[in-house]
Amino acid sequence: MFVLLCSALISIGAFAQKGEKAVGVNLNFGTTASTVGLGAKFQYGITDAIRIEPSLTYYFGNTGMFDVAVNAHYLFNVAPKINVYPLAGLGFDACRYETLVGDVYNGWDIDKKTDAAFKFDFGGGAEYEITDNIAAGLELRYEVISGGFSQFVVGLGAKYKF
Numbered sequence: 001m002f003v004l005l006c007s008a009l010i011s012i013g014a015f016a017q018k019g020e021k022a023v024g025v026n027l028n029f030g031t032t033a034s035t036v037g038l039g040a041k042f043q044y045g046i047t048d049a050i051r052i053e054p055s056l057t058y059y060f061g062n063t064g065m066f067d068v069a070v071n072a073h074y075l076f077n078v079a080p081k082i083n084v085y086p087l088a089g090l091g092f093d094a095c096r097y098e099t100l101v102g103d104v105y106n107g108w109d110i111d112k113k114t115d116a117a118f119k120f121d122f123g124g125g126a127e128y129e130i131t132d133n134i135a136a137g138l139e140l141r142y143e144v145i146s147g148g149f150s151q152f153v154v155g156l157g158a159k160y161k162f
Helices: 003-015
Strands: 020-032 034-046 052-058 063-076 078-079 082-103 107-129 134-145 150-159
Touching: 020 052, 020 134, 034 063, 034 150, 063 107, 082 134, 107 150
Parallel strands: none
Antiparallel strands: 020 034, 020 150, 034 052, 052 063, 063 082, 078 082, 082 107, 107 134, 134 150
């Protein structure tokens, strides 16, 4: 039974092309950053079903993050032109935050700091192939970030395959 299940998963997973490359952009919203982030990504198909995706995202505002990550995706073609995938990855964040310091007698001030943090991502996504070279997608992931900066991220993106 296990061999049959593995064979079925492998047969429905082979939908990217080995060696296929793509570049894209993402618009992300992070719950800890509490702001919108703009990201860039590169995808490379290691096998027909597995791809890696290095990415950079900058979250705007006084508090936010600069995010560097590498995620792995396992693709399942669920309908013509529609792929879904689970993802997992590692990364590094520079997290900015503000704290209120001071007291009633001396006055209050805002202390701005940036901390470095490591992270682990997991989640999933779906993409629709608009043309042979252009696809749009939605991604949901949870980022477990050291230092108490963990967040849920919703991302909308587009990519160009070459």
